[in-house]
Amino acid sequence: MTIEETRFTVGKTTFFQGENQTYPLFRVEAGIPCQAAREQASELMGYVRDLSIDGLMEDKPQLLWASYYLSALAKALLDDAELGMAKHL
Known part of the structure; x- marks a missing residue:
């Protein structure tokens, strides 16, 4: 088992929405x-x-909103993976 295989997300990263x-x-x-x-x-x-390209080129704001939420999910995954990897340093 490699070091990379022993690193896991810590479950602390959230995405907030609303006012x-x-x-x-x-x-x-x-x-x-983490990998x-x-x-x-x-x-x-x-x-x-x-989605961003299609939303801009086709003037479809719903695609831009979808890309916004997906990018927030991706960022949360990356941030939490980073916390999990830093935990083992």
């Missing part, structure tokens, strides 16, 4: 392998890119 960012919409679960979380975040960011 003044006061409503927690979701939280990353603890125990996701898997990073890979999933990369996949999501590819979708964010595609």
Whole structure:
């Protein structure tokens, strides 16, 4: 087992929504392998890119909002993976 395989998300990162960012919409679960979380975040960011381009080119704000939420999820995954990796340093 490599060091990378022993690092997991810590489950502390949340994404807030609503007035003044006061409503927690979701939280990353603890125990996701950091490498898997990073890979999933990369996949999501590819979708964010595609949705952003399509939303701008086709004047579809709903696609831009979808890319906003997906990018927030990707950021939460990356942030929590970073916390899990730093925990083992």
